[in-house]
Amino acid sequence: MSLSPLLTDLYQLTMMQGYFVSGLHTRPATFDLTFRRNPFQGGYAVWAGLEVALAYLDQLQFGNTELAYLESLKLFRPDFLAALSGWRFTGRVTAFEEGRVVFPHEPLLTVQGPLWEAQLVETALLNVLNFQTLIATKAARCVTAAGESASVLEFGTRRAQGPDGALGAARAAFIGGASGTSNVQAAQRYGLPVSGTHAHAWVESFDSELDAFRAYAALYPGQTTLLLDTYDTLASGLPNALTVAGELRSAGHELRGVRLDSGDLAYLSARVRAALDAAGYGGVQIIASNDLSEFVIESVIREGGRVDVYGVGTQLATGGGPGGGALGGVYKLVALGGQDRMKLTGDAAKTSLPGVKRVWRGTDAENRLALDVIAAEGEGEPLPGERFSDPANPLRSLRIGPELSWHDPRRVVHDGGQRTRAPEKLADLQARAREELAGLPAGTLRLLNPHRYRVSLSAELAQRRDTLMAELQLRHGL
Amino acid sequence: MSLSPLLTDLYQLTMMQGYFVSGLHTRPATFDLTFRRNPFQGGYAVWAGLEVALAYLDQLQFGNTELAYLESLKLFRPDFLAALSGWRFTGRVTAFEEGRVVFPHEPLLTVQGPLWEAQLVETALLNVLNFQTLIATKAARCVTAAGESASVLEFGTRRAQGPDGALGAARAAFIGGASGTSNVQAAQRYGLPVSGTHAHAWVESFDSELDAFRAYAALYPGQTTLLLDTYDTLASGLPNALTVAGELRSAGHELRGVRLDSGDLAYLSARVRAALDAAGYGGVQIIASNDLSEFVIESVIREGGRVDVYGVGTQLATGGGPGGGALGGVYKLVALGGQDRMKLTGDAAKTSLPGVKRVWRGTDAENRLALDVIAAEGEGEPLPGERFSDPANPLRSLRIGPELSWHDPRRVVHDGGQRTRAPEKLADLQARAREELAGLPAGTLRLLNPHRYRVSLSAELAQRRDTLMAELQLRHGL
Numbered sequence: 001m002s003l004s005p006l007l008t009d010l011y012q013l014t015m016m017q018g019y020f021v022s023g024l025h026t027r028p029a030t031f032d033l034t035f036r037r038n039p040f041q042g043g044y045a046v047w048a049g050l051e052v053a054l055a056y057l058d059q060l061q062f063g064n065t066e067l068a069y070l071e072s073l074k075l076f077r078p079d080f081l082a083a084l085s086g087w088r089f090t091g092r093v094t095a096f097e098e099g100r101v102v103f104p105h106e107p108l109l110t111v112q113g114p115l116w117e118a119q120l121v122e123t124a125l126l127n128v129l130n131f132q133t134l135i136a137t138k139a140a141r142c143v144t145a146a147g148e149s150a151s152v153l154e155f156g157t158r159r160a161q162g163p164d165g166a167l168g169a170a171r172a173a174f175i176g177g178a179s180g181t182s183n184v185q186a187a188q189r190y191g192l193p194v195s196g197t198h199a200h201a202w203v204e205s206f207d208s209e210l211d212a213f214r215a216y217a218a219l220y221p222g223q224t225t226l227l228l229d230t231y232d233t234l235a236s237g238l239p240n241a242l243t244v245a246g247e248l249r250s251a252g253h254e255l256r257g258v259r260l261d262s263g264d265l266a267y268l269s270a271r272v273r274a275a276l277d278a279a280g281y282g283g284v285q286i287i288a289s290n291d292l293s294e295f296v297i298e299s300v301i302r303e304g305g306r307v308d309v310y311g312v313g314t315q316l317a318t319g320g321g322p323g324g325g326a327l328g329g330v331y332k333l334v335a336l337g338g339q340d341r342m343k344l345t346g347d348a349a350k351t352s353l354p355g356v357k358r359v360w361r362g363t364d365a366e367n368r369l370a371l372d373v374i375a376a377e378g379e380g381e382p383l384p385g386e387r388f389s390d391p392a393n394p395l396r397s398l399r400i401g402p403e404l405s406w407h408d409p410r411r412v413v414h415d416g417g418q419r420t421r422a423p424e425k426l427a428d429l430q431a432r433a434r435e436e437l438a439g440l441p442a443g444t445l446r447l448l449n450p451h452r453y454r455v456s457l458s459a460e461l462a463q464r465r466d467t468l469m470a471e472l473q474l475r476h477g478l
Numbered sequence: 479m480s481l482s483p484l485l486t487d488l489y490q491l492t493m494m495q496g497y498f499v500s501g502l503h504t505r506p507a508t509f510d511l512t513f514r515r516n517p518f519q520g521g522y523a524v525w526a527g528l529e530v531a532l533a534y535l536d537q538l539q540f541g542n543t544e545l546a547y548l549e550s551l552k553l554f555r556p557d558f559l560a561a562l563s564g565w566r567f568t569g570r571v572t573a574f575e576e577g578r579v580v581f582p583h584e585p586l587l588t589v590q591g592p593l594w595e596a597q598l599v600e601t602a603l604l605n606v607l608n609f610q611t612l613i614a615t616k617a618a619r620c621v622t623a624a625g626e627s628a629s630v631l632e633f634g635t636r637r638a639q640g641p642d643g644a645l646g647a648a649r650a651a652f653i654g655g656a657s658g659t660s661n662v663q664a665a666q667r668y669g670l671p672v673s674g675t676h677a678h679a680w681v682e683s684f685d686s687e688l689d690a691f692r693a694y695a696a697l698y699p700g701q702t703t704l705l706l707d708t709y710d711t712l713a714s715g716l717p718n719a720l721t722v723a724g725e726l727r728s729a730g731h732e733l734r735g736v737r738l739d740s741g742d743l744a745y746l747s748a749r750v751r752a753a754l755d756a757a758g759y760g761g762v763q764i765i766a767s768n769d770l771s772e773f774v775i776e777s778v779i780r781e782g783g784r785v786d787v788y789g790v791g792t793q794l795a796t797g798g799g800p801g802g803g804a805l806g807g808v809y810k811l812v813a814l815g816g817q818d819r820m821k822l823t824g825d826a827a828k829t830s831l832p833g834v835k836r837v838w839r840g841t842d843a844e845n846r847l848a849l850d851v852i853a854a855e856g857e858g859e860p861l862p863g864e865r866f867s868d869p870a871n872p873l874r875s876l877r878i879g880p881e882l883s884w885h886d887p888r889r890v891v892h893d894g895g896q897r898t899r900a901p902e903k904l905a906d907l908q909a910r911a912r913e914e915l916a917g918l919p920a921g922t923l924r925l926l927n928p929h930r931y932r933v934s935l936s937a938e939l940a941q942r943r944d945t946l947m948a949e950l951q952l953r954h955g956l
Contacts, residue, residue: 003641018676075701119679130636158807159605161638162609201597208953219492333683
């Protein structure tokens with residue numbers, strides 16, 4: 001996927017020119033990409049989009065068409081445009097591995113490089129990473145709600161935010177745990193499993209529902225899933241599906257599944273399951289669709305529904321629902337020319353953490369995630385007995401116990417103008433996310449009012465923040 | 479923009495093959511694209527995306543790469559794949575002109591053509607038109623809230639759903655009334671006004687806020703907008719901006735604007751306005767940003783805020799907010815081989831309207847929109863005294879008054895494999911939307927609990943629906 005260098009906010013380019021003219025453009029800068037609240041009022045986010053972001057950085061350059069357009073805006077000087085023509089992104093990017101679970105305030109991705117390079121890429125990085133992380137997190141929530149015995153498919157292309165929104169959603173949903181997508185182009189592009197059933201129009205194109213079912217089964221004998229609700233799920237669709245299931249079996253095949261797309265999914269799926277089982281079709285899967293969300297899935301299961309596959313559309317493709325719609329990731333200057341930087345704010349939770357940082361992730365004896373510590377660059381692993389403070393609440397601190405082991409969940413992924421690691425396979429990202437989610441403390445996966453995973457600041461980092469804040473207030477007479 | 483024929487749900491392709499094998503693929507079919515609820519719990523939608531949809535239909539064909547991928551799925555027969563290699567969309571498309579206001583139950587776009595052609599395009603048409611209409615409607619709501627004396631800019635690229643989601647949002651937001659975008663690529667692609675200010679990072683890159691402001695003003699003397707809240711809006715940003723405004727004026731320029739990006743926007747904008755006016759800078763605009771929505775804009779104004787330009791980000795780029803996130807447009811088979819078709823449902827509001835239809839839009843003596851009537855194809859304009867029924871409530875009907883004049887708001891936009899009209903300019907679409915919105919009955923524009931614009935069914939259409947429903951129930955023993 002090729003992304004234009006003009007996929008950015010105008011002010012990035014006017015600031016770039018300003019840095020260039022002021023001689024600041026090559027000063028070494030560090031920006032952190034972070035978010036302040038978990039999406040969906042949940043307990044975590046699944047970090048996704050890194051491969052897309054790195055592909056963007058790799059191919060980023062200004063061609064003649066882009067330079068001519070910028071010239072036409074009458075905002076840019078010839079010397080600046082000439083400098084852009086040879087411009088490439090050469091900075092270092094350090095980021096959480098894609099598929100990891102991440103939390104508010106953590107530096108998810110850190111860009112270190114010449115100020116004008118790090119500035120330009122803000123918009124596109126946020127665009128890609130906010131969206132992909134939102135959808136991967138939504139998928140993880142749906143998969144969690146569906147439980148071990150059911151799976152989730154991404155069915156939302158028709159409600160996604162544009163063609164590429166659909167493709168991106170299919171990719172991120174897979175990382176978050178969806179088993180596949182209905183979007184053929186997404187399957188082609190990303191190598192995803194693709195699946196589908198048929199629509200009401202198919203049934204309405206035949207003289208009867210039974211004729212329509214038979215025609216579909218004749219064409220796809222080993223792979224038929226029949227949609228039951230064109231006329232009436234229990235009175236018409238189910239008996240016709242049973243007839244076709246029998247005919248398939250006589251011919252040496254098995255009906256693969258039936259789909260419910262309206263009505264009370266808990267009630268109907270239980271009734272259909274019982275009828276299928278009673279007729280000897282225990283292997284026929286029940287697929288449910290129709291405005292599903294993690295909360296609908298949870299309620300179908302709680303009320304005794306018997307669904308094997310949840311086809312989630314709108315909410316999975318758009319990351320909709322309470323606390324959704326967009327991840328509010330931000331990209332903040334944290335160091336410039338070796339000095340810490342931060343934006344002042346009256347809201348403690350919105351204070352950015354200054355300086356170049358690292359993250360230590362602590363796991364317990366059972367290899368469960370216990371605690372993340374945001375520390376200054378170069379700080380070693382947290383020691384038992386050390387005190388760490390809460391980034392959102394300076395009044396709270398906690399003491400590290402002796403039983404934790406520590407690792408660095410971030411990697412240098414781009415340096416000196418190129419990627420430092422081979423692109424990862426989506427299946428590996430999905431596996432990583434699954435493993436991380438399985439390792440979260442009990443309650444963190446809960447859909448509503450989850451356990452809040454602990455993220456703390458090292459004493460050194462907290463002190464640097466407090467010192468800088470005091471200095472800025474003094475300097476600006478506040 | 480080139481869109482793949484594989485931008486579709488798998489079942490469209492398996493159904494296409496089924497129609498092909500069953501010999502149904504060339505039967506003349508009619509599908510209607512409709513929605514059932516206005517987005518954002520509002521009183522209307524602004525129809526957008528038609529040009530994008532037509533461009534998609536124009537270039538739609540299966541190349542060797544796509545055919546090879548389909549072959550690899552082991553679902554498709556060689557004769558079907560061979561038929562796809564010469565496949566083109568040849569159907570007729572009738573649609574509301576882009577930029578028109580539209581309402582639930584109306585056939586926004588009608589595809590008439592061979593069944594397999596009309597079936598394939600469902601997913602991509604819904605994808606494009608659902609999203610564009612959602613965003614254009616959101617923009618119209620924000621512009622309505624901002625009122626005549628303020629304008630709205632689209633600032634949401636960093637939170638949009640992928641790169642193309644950002645581009646599409648900028649396009650649709652402009653149609654709905656936004657004055658421009660911050661997205662440079664969108665401005666380039668669609669010829670939109672592009673604008674921007676600077677970020678906090680700019681200020682933090684200089685030794686002082688005043689230095690940063692001066693450097694920006696020196697570079698863009700006629701076009702400087704200064705961001706006031708890096709350290710403190712009233713204590714630091716405002717006095718420094720006033721200093722720079724004076725320096726600019728001494729040099730023969732005027733400061734263009736200041737931007738507020740945090741805090742109480744109503745209070746701060748009133749304070750900043752008063753200070754600017756008192757210092758003789760009545761021409762300096764105040765731009766506000768920071769998680770805006772139509773409701774925030776309305777409350778800023780209600781509380782005495784003095785904002786000239788609202789930069790709306792996340793909610794405008796994603797169509798977020800109550801009742802948002804996605805427009806639930808559907809695409810239903812309504813006729814096949816000359817016979818009416820519909821899907822049965824227990825919910826009267828979800829019943830689709832069978833048959834090939836037309837829309838009559840009635841305006842009153844002041845040229846205000848009064849009533850839309852959905853009629854059968856070929857029905858003449860509604861006559862005074864005729865009774866029309868409510869599509870969502872069969873028990874309700876109304877009688878047409880004598881004072882209305884009628885027009886057809888839909889056009890044939892694609893026929894015989896090509897467009898029938900030249901592409902329209904975005905500025906013309908924006909003007910059309912503005913005019914239509916201005917012509918809506920009082921209260922229809924209200925953000926909450928709006929007046930419900932009347933959409934009625936002709937007696938003939940209502941009777942055809944009832945007859946078909948009775949027949950289907952009888953045939954399926956319901």
